[in-house]
Amino acid sequence: MRVPYDxxxxxxxxxxxxxxxxxxxxxxxxxxxxxxxxxxAFSQQGSEAxxxxxxxxxxNGVFKGQWQFQSKKFPFELKETYTNGSVQFQxxxxxxxxxxxxxxxxxxxxxxxxxxxxxxxxxNATALKFLRDSLSRQNRLKTRIYTEKAIQADxxxxxxxxxxxxxxxxxxxxxxxxxxxxxxxxxxxxxxxSNSIQVAFNSASLLSIGFNSYEYSGGAHGMYAVNYKVYDLxxxxxxxxxxxxxxxxxxxxxxxxxxxxxxxxxxxAAQKLTEAGFFExxxxxxxxxxxxxxxxxxxxxxxxxxxxxxxxxxxxxxxxKLKPLLKENSPVRRxxxxx
Numbered sequence: 001m002r003v004p005y006d007x008x009x010x011x012x013x014x015x016x017x018x019x020x021x022x023x024x025x026x027x028x029x030x031x032x033x034x035x036x037x038x039x040x041a042f043s044q045q046g047s048e049a050x051x052x053x054x055x056x057x058x059x060n061g062v063f064k065g066q067w068q069f070q071s072k073k074f075p076f077e078l079k080e081t082y083t084n085g086s087v088q089f090q091x092x093x094x095x096x097x098x099x100x101x102x103x104x105x106x107x108x109x110x111x112x113x114x115x116x117x118x119x120x121x122x123x124n125a126t127a128l129k130f131l132r133d134s135l136s137r138q139n140r141l142k143t144r145i146y147t148e149k150a151i152q153a154d155x156x157x158x159x160x161x162x163x164x165x166x167x168x169x170x171x172x173x174x175x176x177x178x179x180x181x182x183x184x185x186x187x188x189x190x191x192x193x194s195n196s197i198q199v200a201f202n203s204a205s206l207l208s209i210g211f212n213s214y215e216y217s218g219g220a221h222g223m224y225a226v227n228y229k230v231y232d233l234x235x236x237x238x239x240x241x242x243x244x245x246x247x248x249x250x251x252x253x254x255x256x257x258x259x260x261x262x263x264x265x266x267x268x269a270a271q272k273l274t275e276a277g278f279f280e281x282x283x284x285x286x287x288x289x290x291x292x293x294x295x296x297x298x299x300x301x302x303x304x305x306x307x308x309x310x311x312x313x314x315x316x317x318x319x320x321k322l323k324p325l326l327k328e329n330s331p332v333r334r335x336x337x338x339x
Contacts, residue, residue, distance in 0.1 A: 013039060016198055023294025024316050025200055026050070036065070085205040085233070087131065088121035091197075092148055094155035096163060100170050100189065108189035110166045114155040115196040118146060123205050127233040131207070134231060134238065138211060139195070166191035166217075192216040198226075200290040200297075204334055205233040208290035225301040226312060228290040232331050239331055240287055244296070249325040250285060256322070257283045257298060261315045278306050283315065293335045294318060 015028040030039035030053075041051040053076065055065015063078040082088050094114045099107040116139050122128035132146050140158065143150045170189050194214040201208035208230045216222030230239040237243075245253060261283055262269065265276040272281045283305060289298045300306070300313040319332055326333065 013037060014196075014198075015039070016200065017041070018201075018292060020293075023292035023318075025290070025292070025297065028053075037063075082121070083203050085123055086202045087119050087207055087233070089117040089199070090120050090148065092116045092118055092151050092155065094152055094159055096156070096159040098163060100167050100191075108170065108187075108191070110163045110191045111193070112159040112162050113194040113196065114159055116141065116151055116155060117197045117199070117209075118148070118151060123233055127205070127236055130236040131231060131233065134229075135209075138229065162191075162193050169217075188218050190216065191218075192222065200228065201292045203293065206239075206291060206331060206334075207231045207233060208292065210290065221308070223302070224312075226288075226299060227301075228288050228299060230289070230291050235331070239291070241285060241289075244327065244330045244332065245322075245325050246327050252325055253285060253322075254282065256317050257285070257315055260317050261313075264315060277310050278313075280305070291332060296322065296332075 013028070013030040016025050017028065018025050024043075026041045026043060028039045028041055030037055032038075033054075036054055036056055039053040041053075043050055051067065051069045053063075053065060053067055055063055055076070057063050061080065063076075065076060067074050067076045092115070095112070097109060097111040099109055101107040117135065119128055119131045119135065122131055133144070136144065136146075141151065141154045142157075143154045145151075170191070173189070192215065194212070196212045198210040198212060199208070200210055208228060210226045210228045212224070212226050214222055214224040231237075232239050232243075258273065258281075259269070261267075261273060261278075262271065262276075265273075267273070267276055273283070274281055283298075283300075286298055286300065288300070289296055291297075295316045295318050297314050297316040302308045302311060304313075306313050319326070319335070
């Protein structure tokens with residue numbers, strides 16, 4: 001589970017966790033409520049909260065409180081720990097918000113949030129360098145000096161570049177007569193960009209990371225996405241489908257994708273995906289997936305396979321169903337030997 005905490009009041013909390021027995025990621029969102037933090041858990045496609053954590057951080061950074069699911073209630077205590085083969089991170093963030101037209105009383109705003117997870121500890125020094133370089137490229141960092149000061153300066157540079165570009169676009173709209181200078185119209189000229197990170201799995205030298213992005217540049221709503229990458233710290237490479245599955249298994253894998261998608265959306269085997277709102281009755285294989293010790297989850301961003309209203313579409317398949325399709329040297333087979 002990841003819950004960001006800096007000792008000060010934070011408007012919003014986000015995180016994720018999974019049960020060891022299932023390996024299916026649950027999303028967490030929350031806020032402060034009467035000096036306590038309330039976190040609600042949501043399943044991949046669920047629109048209603050399934051579980052709730054209510055508690056506080058003590059002076060040692062331990063999160064304590066009560067877990068609730070329906071009528072069940074249990075005390076919980078969560079503290080930062082790292083198992084063998086896991087990676088310790090230091091979150092580094094940069095936030096910038098300013099008026100598009102600083103000299104005017106009524107003005108739209110430009111807001112940017114940038115986040116980078118700096119690996120501090122890996123199974124070995126070679127893996128540490130590989131992971132730092134990989135995450136830096138993914139976050140488009142120019143620096144290869146892995147200190148908080150250098151990385152924050154890089155994030156600040158990216159944020160300021162976005163603000164300058166967003167301002168220029170609004171100035172051009174104004175020059176073209178497309179700008180309505182009324183307070184009730186300002187929201188449509190606001191610009192908002194957010195890039196954050198979530199760790200979906202971090203154990204046994206296998207790391208699944210989600211790179212979250214959101215941008216609002218006018219219109220009815222913003223666009224968001226999660227792009228997952230899986231890194232094998234033993235072989236020091238990013239894991240792709242070709243590293244997991246045997247050649248010639250695409251058709252069988254697509255069949256499983258459809259079967260589990262139907263289960264997720266409450267369809268019977270005889271029904272078609274389009275009956276749940278999908279664009280087509282098939283799902284393409286995608287490199288946007290994450291691994292846990294029990295499952296692989298394929299993820300599709302809004303508009304990729306379904307309308308925006310359906311949100312991110314995730315389909316989880318347990319390894320137990322995939323064993324005949326997996327390569328003998330597939331990196332997930334390491335979990336068999338641990339059972």
